Amino acid sequence: MATSATSGPTSPAPDTLLFRWFMDAGVSQVMQVAATLRLADRIASGVTRVADLARDAGADADALRRVLRFLACRGVFREVEPDTFAMTTAAEPLLDDHPSRFRRSQDLTGCAARQDRAYMELLQAVRTGRATYPAVFGRTLWEDLTAEPELLDSFDAEMAIHHSPFVGPLAEHASWASARRVVDVGGGSGRILARILDHHPHLSGALVDTGPTTAIAVRTLEPLRALGRCEIIEHDFFDGVPVSGDVFLLSNVVHNWSDDDVVRVLRLCTDAMEDNGRVLIVESLTDQADPESVTQMDLWMLVLFAGRQRSYDEITALAARADLQAVGATPLGGEYTAIALQR
Ligand SMILES: C[S@@+](CC[C@H](N)C(=O)[O-])C[C@H]1O[C@@H](n2cnc3c(N)ncnc32)[C@H](O)[C@@H]1O
Known part of the structure; x- marks a missing residue:
């Protein structure tokens, strides 16, 4: 008798399984x-x-x-x-x-409820290939966070859950030893940058992000700012990265954007980068992370931003369009990988 990977003596029948979902x-x-x-x-x-x-x-x-x-x-x-x-x-x-x-990330007075509503429109996203969040709320998630800063705390809590498994290994990444100045592009709350700078006293840094999350970054990075080791630049990265450095970090940013937008951001980072500088992309990759969790995240990226999770080859192909070549890939915790790119 033919069997399938999901059937077995104790497996529910396929219709029972799907109904359970x-x-x-x-x-x-x-x-x-x-x-x-x-x-x-x-x-x-x-x-x-x-x-x-x-x-x-x-x-x-x-x-x-x-x-x-x-x-x-x-x-x-x-x-x-x-x-x-x-x-x-x-x-x-x-x-x-x-x-x-975690509780704050899931409080229905915060961002999670809005994200849930966008996900409810997945069928629309599948029919059109477009994000549903702007269709449901009339503005992008980033514009929403700017217009309603009370949503920020829950968004920030959610982001912290995403980056907590990899921030430690990222702070130990080989790129920092020879670097002098890190630019965290779309750096959000500043917690990742703070961890890297705390770990490497020889480094200085700049965080570039649009309005809403920089309010949190100002608090997170204040001690480093007071020491003159860090600046926070409220700026739209599509208008160019207004600060130079030798490592440009894009953590959980690339998956928010379409291929063409990723190439644009990479080019703008390259334009601002010092000679011999590098871009470090941190993402969970479709060919390396657990398939269930990365495909889950992929659909969230579709409904929220018309973004996507990508494979190593897909990211390096976009990098090549921005004249960047991969020089290393390091697995971090929590299914994330850091891909280092150079001119
Ligand atoms: C998914 S969050 C990642 C935050 C952080 N890098 C991390 O890993 O936790 C994406 C960040 O990109 C920022 N962002 C979105 N659009 C931007 C733009 N056009 N210019 C600058 N920052 C932007 C958002 O404000 C947000 O902080």
Whole structure:
């Protein structure tokens, strides 16, 4: 009898499996409800009975009990006696002061809810090849963050979750030893640049980003700025990179843009780069990262920006259009790779 990779004695039938995916669409919503209602903080502070949780969180007790039971059978919270819930290790990232800042990234008053709405229009993106975020909200995510700075905290928390697995290995990348000045292009909150400069006292740096995230970078990089080791430049990189340096870092930036835009940004970096300088692209690559996580991210990039995840060869082919050649690729943590490019 023919078998497939997904079938086996204990595998569900294909229709059952696919129907389960449909039902699973609610999982992230339930987790975001828990984040928004701050259930973990309430339970950790001793409010453990459903009736009390519902009163404090402004929720319907019966509906909240069902949410908590849904989460408890997935290991997030535990029903220790009927209608009374306790924390579990899996629930800890939902605490507001958890170092990952996961709760903030998923609070439905922040950016996640908008991103979810853009994802709901995936069919439209697949039909047109265009991003749905601007179609739903009338402006790009970057314009949205500028217009509504209260969304910034959750966006920043989300970005920190993305870069936390690779920021340590990136700070140890071989490029920094011989460099003098790093330009973090689309540097966001400045946390990556701060980590690199902290690790290499001989380096100075500049962060180039548009308005919204530079407000966070100003706070993150203030100690280094006070020492004269760092500047923050609020600037649209499509108008040119207004500062020189010998390493131009593009971390989680390339996947936000179309091929032509990536070539434009690479050319503008090259124009600003000192002789013998290099561009360092940090991305998760479709031919190196876990296929499930990189294809997930790829569809998020489609709906949010009409961007995409790329393979090593796809990135180096774009680099070649900007007269840059790959001189090394280093695996970092969390499925990310650093590709070094030179003229
Ligand atoms: C996905 S985030 C990456 C942030 C950071 N590099 C990291 O790895 O965490 C992309 C960044 O590009 C910035 N950005 C988007 N368009 C830009 C533009 N035209 N000029 C400068 N920065 C831009 C955004 O503000 C955002 O901080």
